[in-house]
Amino acid sequence: MxxxxxxxxxxxxxxxxxxxxxxxxxxxxxWSEHCAYRSSRPLLSAFESEGDQVVIGPGDDAAVVALPDCESYITLGIESHNHPSYVDPFDGAATGVGGIVRDTLSMGAYPIALADSLYFGDFEREHSQYLFEGVVEGISHYGNCIGVPTVTGSVAFHDGYEGNPLVNVACIGLIDDPDRLxxxxxxxxxxxxxxxxxxxxxxxxxxxxxxxxxxxxxxxxxxxxxxxxxxxxxxxxxxxxxxxxxxxxxxxxxxxxxxxxxxxxxxxxxxxxxxxxxxxxxxxxxxxxxxxxxxxxxxxxxxxxxxxxxxxxxxxxxxxxxxxxxxxxxxxxxxxxxxxxxxxxxxxxxxxxxxxxxxxPMNDLATEPQPAVEQEIPDVALSEAIETVLSSPNTASKRWVYRQYDHEVQLRTAVRPGDDSALLAVREAGVGLAFSSGADPNWTDVAPYEGSRAVALENATNLAAKGARPLAAVDCLNGGNPEKPDVYGGFSDAVSGLADMCATLDIPVVGGNVSLYNDSPSGPIPPTPTLAVVGTKDSYDAPTLSLEGEGELLVIGDLALAGETDPLLGGSEFLSAFDGSDQFPELPSEPGALIDAVATVADLAGTLATHDVSHGGLAVTLAEMVTDDAGATITLDGDARSLLQEQPGRIVVETTEPEAVTEALDGIAPVTEIGTADSSGTLTISAESDAVELTAEKIAEYRNVIPETLE
CATH class of the missing domain: 3.90.650.10 (PurM-like C-terminal domain)
Known part of the structure; x- marks a missing residue:
């Protein structure tokens, strides 16, 4: 040293x-970057961290936030264990869990939930699979042994993580008496x-x-x-x-x-x-x-x-x-x-x-602007495009991961992993606590600023889809070597985008972690701003994402379907699979009002199912909602690319009261009728002159790619 x-x-x-x-x-x-934030601290002032609910903000081992209308607090913390998880995936990931749990203890809180957001290289590579399996095993072993449920998170595969995976772990703690702080x-x-x-x-x-x-x-x-x-x-x-x-x-x-x-x-x-x-x-x-x-x-x-x-x-x-x-x-x-x-x-x-x-001393580093993105859309048949995206490890089922975690220990998990967000029953306070965590490297790679705004909006939409309104967030800002101007430029844009959207949504960012120098001989990682967001609601009940087979299907917030914009495919899994490029899609103009309205819709009496539209686009969202006993017939007017774009801030709703949904969104965001749910167990999509029909069995086959490959 x-x-x-x-x-x-x-x-x-x-x-x-x-x-x-x-x-x-x-x-x-x-004085290292890891402890002193020498390259990132000048950027962190962009985040708004204050609010009536914030008891302790950034700077302590974990943040403390008051739950509404009660005497209970929660703690929020997040950390990275990236380099250790490359060298030793089991111990590196396991000790990341242990560290964030002790951060929770140091505030006088009892840990009640974990979230893990994991990023690896191309899934087809043997070394990526080795790291993936070791990290998941380390998290499950440690979390299961200590009796803290891992209830939500994300997994992404991208070439940029081949030589440097990311392991970001967040923890919620409960303080049921302010005197225990x-x-x-x-x-x-x-x-x-x-x-x-x-x-x-x-x-x-x-x-x-x-x-x-x-x-x-x-x-x-x-x-x-x-x-x-x-x-x-x-x-x-x-x-x-x-x-x-x-x-x-x-x-x-x-x-x-x-x-x-x-x-x-x-x-x-x-x-x-x-x-x-x-x-x-x-x-x-x-x-x-x-x-x-x-x-x-x-x-x-x-x-x-x-x-x-x-x-x-x-x-x-x-x-x-x-x-x-x-x-x-x-x-x-x-x-x-x-x-x-x-x-x-x-x-x-x-x-x-x-x-x-x-x-x-803080570092004064140079930045370079990100290069412009050209439009290069592959000409692919709709059926091939949807089947390819459905079978991508990024959009496939993550059941193989979360089934290894004990997500029901402590008996709080009302909505389990695999849904848009987890929902915890905080009975001590009479509050439902929703929890979402993640980022999308495809988005932030192609458009660091807009992609990071999208990360914040998507996590907030995950909460709203279960009827919760955002309360606070912590972030884990991951980047490459900040001494390289192009890398630091992308990282800086990602920080700005995340901060801007959190401020727009009125979500205080009350703490976090920065991990830089995530470079290896294979190159730098994409800027990766993991956001972990919590929200609250008055009950522990929420609509599931699975169709009931009895209602009308509406899409809230889809600007392209409503004809307000052209569908843009930048950052999509479709373009990643077929080596295309495009601009990142536009986001809704009133995201704060949109999130509030979606939370209202989720709790309407006529709402049967809700599902956020993001990774993989509308086609993947609809496929994920189909079960053996419930399917849907969908007819789309306009450009079929609307099925593949990944504009966040959208939600599919199955409802028996479509007028109530339209009324809740009046003047805030478009609501588009796309079809009806039924008991067929089959998804039928007609778009332009093309049509696709997928049974629940076939969808499950496509989405089972992770365990099939590993086994």
């Missing part, structure tokens, strides 16, 4: 001396610092630095020591022990040990309180012999928390640790001086905590 020359000069100027080896390592990690801000000099949880080993050393560099060809071998190894059974004990600590009012402040390990957590904890600390590194409980100061300071061993505890409560904290077979070391105390670490009587770190955490 070494500091860049310019950073070294700043440190020497601040300290008035040469830094010690441990200080160099600590600055190198905490804890923050990461140290409170009082003289309080003790307690390292709580598993013993410290040598795994994960330099993980923050590792996450701030491009992956090399030998990363799977050379960078293996930087990947943490998780133990979900210890995490489950930590979750329950945390509940007892919070119940007993034994914790003054808390920080999860993640990037940069103990050095990162303890220094950030005291810096946020404008304080310092004296830490004795030899007092840290260790699982490996002869660890030196730097290893103890920067180890990213999992299942560990740093707690600030009043002196009179230390014995009770230690007793709870013993009860759960966890370690608890009193490693130092909060002071009003510098952040000081000693090891066997020698001072190895003596710096100002605020300078350590906030002193890194």
């Amino acid at each position: 070494s500091l860049a020359d310019s950073d070294h000069e700043l440190v020497v100027e601040e300290l008035g001396r040469e830094p010690s080896p441990a200080e160099v390592a600590l600055f190198e990690n905490l 804890v923050t990461a801000e140290a409170q009082q000099p003289g309080n003790k610092l307690v390292l709580f949880g598993s013993a410290t080993g040598r795994d994960g050393l330099g993980g923050a630095s590792f996450a701030s560099e491009d992956l090399g060809e030998d990363a799977e071998v050379e960078d293996r020591p930087a990947v943490q190894v998780g133990d979900p059974y210890s995490e489950k004990l930590l979750i329950e022990a945390s509940e007892q600590l919070i119940d007993g009012d034994l914790v003054e402040s808390a920080r999860d040990l993640g990037a940069a390990g103990l050095g990162g957590a303890s220094s950030e904890l005291v810096a946020k309180g404008g304080l310092g600390a004296n830490i004795r590194l030899e007092d840290v409980h260790q699982r490996e012999p002869n660890m030196n100061a730097l290893e103890i300071l920067l180890s990213e061993s999992q299942e560990r928390m740093c707690y600030e505890v009043r002196p009179e409560n230390v014995e009770e904290v230690e007793a709870i640790a013993e009860r759960y077979d966890l370690g608890a070391s009193v490693i130092g105390e909060v002071t009003d001086g510098n952040y000081v670490c000693t090891f066997e009587g020698e001072t190895v770190v003596d710096v100002d905590a605020e300078f350590l955490g906030e002193g890194a």
